[in-house]
Amino acid sequence: MRLIFIFALLVYLASSEKYYKEPKKFIFDKDFERFKRFLDLHADIKSLDPRYKNATYVESRMGDYLRMEQEINEHHAAYLLNLTTYDRHLQRWSDLDKKEKMKVKCGTKLPRRARAATNAAYLRILKALPKVPNGTQVNHCHFPNPIPDQLSCGCCWAQSCIQVLEHQLLTLKKQSVQLSVQQLVDCDTSNDACDGGWPTNGFRYMQIFGLCNGKDYSYQNAKQNVCKRALCRRMVSPQFIVRQMEIELKGDEESMKKLIMRIGAAVIAMHADEAFLSITKGFYINDSCPKNDPNHAMVVCGFGSDENGEYWLIRNSWGSSWGEYGYVKMKMGNTCGVASFAMWPIIIGERSLNPLTGELEEKIYENAEDEDYLKQ
Ligand SMILES: *[C@@H]1O[C@H](CO)[C@@H](O)[C@H](O)[C@H]1NC(C)=O
Numbered sequence: 368m369r370l371i372f373i374f375a376l377l378v379y380l381a382s383s384e385k386y387y388k389e390p391k392k393f394i395f396d397k398d399f400e401r402f403k404r405f406l407d408l409h410a411d412i413k414s415l416d417p418r419y420k421n422a423t424y425v426e427s428r429m430g431d432y433l434r435m436e437q438e439i440n441e442h443h444a445a446y447l448l449n450l451t452t453y454d455r456h457l458q459r460w461s462d463l464d465k466k467e468k469m470k471v472k473c474g475t476k477l478p479r480r481a482r483a484a485t486n487a488a489y490l491r492i493l494k495a496l497p498k499v500p501n502g503t504q505v506n507h508c509h510f511p512n513p514i515p516d517q518l519s520c521g522c523c524w525a526q527s528c529i530q531v532l533e534h535q536l537l538t539l540k541k542q543s544v545q546l547s548v549q550q551l552v553d554c555d556t557s558n559d560a561c562d563g564g565w566p567t568n569g570f571r572y573m574q575i576f577g578l579c580n581g582k583d584y585s586y587q588n589a590k591q592n593v594c595k596r597a598l599c600r601r602m603v604s605p606q607f608i609v610r611q612m613e614i615e616l617k618g619d620e621e622s623m624k625k626l627i628m629r630i631g632a633a634v635i636a637m638h639a640d641e642a643f644l645s646i647t648k649g650f651y652i653n654d655s656c657p658k659n660d661p662n663h664a665m666v667v668c669g670f671g672s673d674e675n676g677e678y679w680l681i682r683n684s685w686g687s688s689w690g691e692y693g694y695v696k697m698k699m700g701n702t703c704g705v706a707s708f709a710m711w712p713i714i715i716g717e718r719s720l721n722p723l724t725g726e727l728e729e730k731i732y733e734n735a736e737d738e739d740y741l742k743q
């Protein structure tokens with residue numbers, strides 16, 4: 368009888384076509400049953416990862432899963448009791464080990480080559496503008512495309528550049544387009560594709576080479592061996608992007624408010640930690656987070672205040688199941704460095720005016736380094 372049972376079980380296990388290999392010792396393990404439900408829930412994407420065919424790997428993923436499950440359950444209980452201002456949920460990537468999780472979800476690092484601090488003058492312009500009245504609420508978060516999902520490629524630098532450029536095309540030119548993130552991943556040699564980059568370098572790439580249609584040159588979740596720039600339909604010509612802007616705000620939130628009121632949206636680079644990866648809704652507060660250790664780029668597109676205080680409205684690139692439909696409110700006070708940097712491109716708008724200075728812009732290359740890059 369027992370033999371028949373074991374035989375039936377083996378047949379069952381062999382026939383159920385799971386993308387993951389179950390470590391034998393966990394058959395009938397309650398913790399593993401929950402982990403299996405998690406794996407089934409995310410089978411559409413996780414099944415593309417061959418590592419789950421390895422039972423040793425699955426076992427170590429279960430360890431991280433259980434650690435996050437406990438941490439998140441405790442946090443969620445505290446949220447229900449109003450002891451914290453934001454909620455957390457398990458996400459598709461919750462079973463990855465911390466190092467890998469940060470690598471695939473983030474992907475911002477300061478540029479390899481020191482760049483001239485080009486835009487100090489703009490900070491002076493912002494400082495000179497009249498103060499933003501208390502209580503001002505600004506929401507410029509109208510984007511032509513859904514919240515992107517970088518999946519398992521650490522290219523937040525590219526995702527955020529593209530979102531800001533698409534936003535500008537919509538607001539300044541009334542054009543609703545989808546541009547190619549994959550082009551930046553494959554072709555921008557000044558950044559490191561899925562191993563991270565710095566957004567201003569991405570804008571510089573666009574300024575020199577223009578951008579392809581995102582539908583032709585679609586997102587592949589990995590760097591491909593060839594740059595297909597020459598094969599696509601170009602949507603944005605290099606002439607169209609006048610300049611890349613980067614301001615080191617160092618927490619000057621008054622200037623960041625003025626900037627967002629005038630230009631609508633900009634890329635920020637802040638420090639995301641493991642907890643940030645599982646936020647679902649609410650108001651993110653973390654007073655112990657470093658303000659000068661950026662590892663993740665996102666888009667700021669508004670600000671305001673609610674019962675928890677003043678916040679920045681931030682749009683991420685982790686799909687719409689993260690945060691509140693892909694967005695989060697971050698407490699003002701330069702939480703995690705959200706107001707340490709702002710980056711954006713200047714495009715030729717309706718009247719070719721710089722929206723900040725009101726002056727006519729012409730295309731220039733900032734320095735000799737840009738010209739070297741142009742020859743590549
Ligand atoms: C299976 O996964 C373990 C843990 O990740 C790893 O050390 C091992 O090399 C893998 N085995 C194979 C055959 O890939």
Ligand SMILES: *[C@@H]1O[C@H](CO)[C@@H](O)[C@H](O)[C@H]1NC(C)=O
Binds near residue numbers: 449
């Ligand atoms: C939590 O706060 C909300 C709004 O401030 C309130 O409606 C709710 O009753 C509070 N819940 C608990 C458990 O205190």
Ligand SMILES: *[C@@H]1O[C@H](CO)[C@@H](O)[C@H](O)[C@H]1NC(C)=O
Binds near residue numbers: 501
């Ligand atoms: C605006 O807010 C600041 C900080 O909260 C406060 O110090 C200031 O008095 C307020 N000004 C007005 C006009 O309400």
Ligand SMILES: *[C@@H]1O[C@H](CO)[C@@H](O)[C@H](O)[C@H]1NC(C)=O
Binds near residue numbers: 638639643653656657
């Ligand atoms: C705040 O940030 C620090 C540093 O990144 C991190 O270790 C900690 O877990 C975070 N705290 C919360 C409550 O998210």
